[in-house]
Amino acid sequence: MRDQQNRNVSPFDLWSGSMMANSARDPYWRAAVSAEVAATPSQKSHIEEICSRCHTPMAAPIPSSPEGQVLAFLNEDHPKSKLGLDGVSCTVCHQISSENLGTDESFTGGFVLNTERAIYGPHADPVTMPMQRHVNYTPQRGDHILTSAMCATCHTVITHSYDENGRQTDAILHEQVPYLEWRNSIFNDEVTTNAATARSCQDCHMPTTDVDGQVISTRLAHNPGGRDFPFLRDRQPFGRHSFAGGNVFMTKLIRDNRTKLGIATPVDAFESAIKETQKMLRTQTAQIAIDCVTSDNGETLAVVSITNLSGHKFPTAYPSRRAWIELIVTDDKGSIAFASGRSNSKGQLIGDDGHVIDSDIAAGPVQQHYHRITDSKQVQIYETLMADEDGKPTFALLRGSEFLKDNRLLPKGWAENHADAESTRPIGIASDIDFTAGADKVAYQLSLPPGRYKISARLMFQSLSNRYMAELFEVDTPEVRTFKTMYDSADCVPEEIAVATCHAIKD
Ligand code: HEC
Ligand code: HEC
Ligand code: HEC
Ligand code: HEC
Incomplete structure (x- = not known):
């Protein structure tokens, strides 16, 4: 299937470079499942059942393997393990029925x-015979x-949440x-009240236009010999199955590790997924502005304003995601006079002295809003931090009873009433009146010696918080x-979302 410029827009090719296609081979998911089991060994089979529900939906619930382990099972040569390894594949989304969508029962893989x-x-009236x-399988129209609510x-x-003894607590995260x-x-x-601004997950994550914004119109299938079925006509809208989010x-x-992970997808599919994700991060995610004033x-004072453009919080979803403001003040000789939120090539946040700040070290303190x-050493990090049953910070998913901090930028239109x-409320922002639906403002109070300064603010993003x-x-x-x-040899430089600069003169 091709767009007007003859570029490939076939669902399979676009999907195969996406995170959903790779959700079962994802080495981070596997590491996280094993770490959850290590934290609560008595709940092993239950944990593995939960963790495979959405990541290996075609094999879940996974039949017990000789070792009784999901991850071991996925390495076996069982027909069902092959299905599991295919991740969130075509026949999962396309067979989900309209039953229970949007209700609580449908959540958490329901x-x-x-x-x-x-x-x-x-599409209406699909030609059913070829499939x-x-x-x-019988293709049929299903507007749901x-x-x-389907996504x-x-x-x-x-x-x-579970406590250290494997006992389920009353808390729900x-x-x-x-x-x-x-x-x-x-x-x-x-x-009906949002008519002018309404956009579904699909509208943003499966655009019906090509990369240049032209509407795609194509036949939906070829016969197995690669030729057109004579009786099919072009269809539109046609949603691109690239599912770009933020996970560059x-x-x-x-x-880079596809051979080791047993992935046959060609490099090109990943390259275009990376490009599309970076474009999403740089053009559709957030805006930044900066205003410099010298008081009497x-x-x-450098006041940085951030606006969230995405369809949910930014960052959203998996708790390891974080965004932060990097603010750097340079004098006219190019030396740094102040910096907050700088990072090194390992993606660690560093202070003025170039050392990793305490909040980026395991068991260190956490940054407040x-x-x-x-x-x-103070950095504005938009993130969630989980707390265990005793209110102490935790990084194990199933230990999490509540959030200690959730100052992620709210979507536009978020309302208290x-x-x-209740389930999306910011936490730990105290009485910050500049933290509003869709935006936040932070003031950097700088004591600088006389001179001319350039102040630049960048909004940075990391899928895997250091x-x-x-x-x-x-x-x-x-x-x-x-x-x-794999992580140690990866490029850990964070993604830049947006940048703004101003100048200040101090007499
Ligand atoms: C995450 C869920 C999801 C997965 C996985 C998925 N699809 Fe789709 N598919 C959709 C949605 C949603 C639409 C409707 C998109 C639209 O028209 O805007 C769609 C539409 C289609 C269409 C009709 C054309 C169109 O866009 O209307 C075809 C053909 C199709 N998918 C094939 C596939 C194939 C083949 C795969 C596997 C390689 C696949 N899909 C995987 C959700 C999914
Ligand atoms: C209800 C469905 C569902 C269940 C159950 C689930 N996950 Fe996920 N998981 C997701 C989705 C959706 C994402 C992608 C979110 C995003 O990109 O921010 C994800 C992302 C992740 C990631 C990040 C992967 C990456 O490449 O960055 C890890 C790690 C992970 N899940 C681990 C787990 C573990 C461990 C469990 C079991 C305790 C689990 N998941 C259970 C749906 C689920
Ligand atoms: C059967 C479960 C399932 C369904 C249904 C599903 N997803 Fe996902 N999705 C996942 C999982 C699991 C991941 C995380 C994979 C990983 O990171 O290992 C994910 C990841 C994603 C990501 C993150 C990509 C990134 O770069 O961060 C996006 C975007 C996404 N899905 C969009 C959608 C949309 C849009 C729909 C509905 C059309 C949808 N998903 C339906 C399970 C699902
Ligand atoms: C107005 C456009 C828009 C809408 C609507 C939208 N998203 Fe997104 N989404 C984005 C942008 C931009 C990003 C990239 C920034 C980010 O990672 O949060 C994103 C990122 C994501 C991610 C990856 C987050 C991460 O960093 O791990 C997931 C998962 C996701 N969206 C799911 C959804 C789901 C589910 C819906 C529907 C309920 C939805 N989105 C609706 C624009 C949108």
């Missing part, structure tokens, strides 16, 4: 697959495939809730060791 071998798609004859079945992850965040935003298309880092890591008492920053406010990795690498399992080897 989708219901139809049992009639129906393949749902968005029935070749693969014994276009709903955000929400796996993209709403709500977990019960809203670990990943982009759909609930989206419902409480101007993008929600389930209500893991897409690169998987590309001689202090320089700031309204005003006065010291280079919405039904989803602090999370520091904690994960404390755990010793074969899967964590394998992942660490």
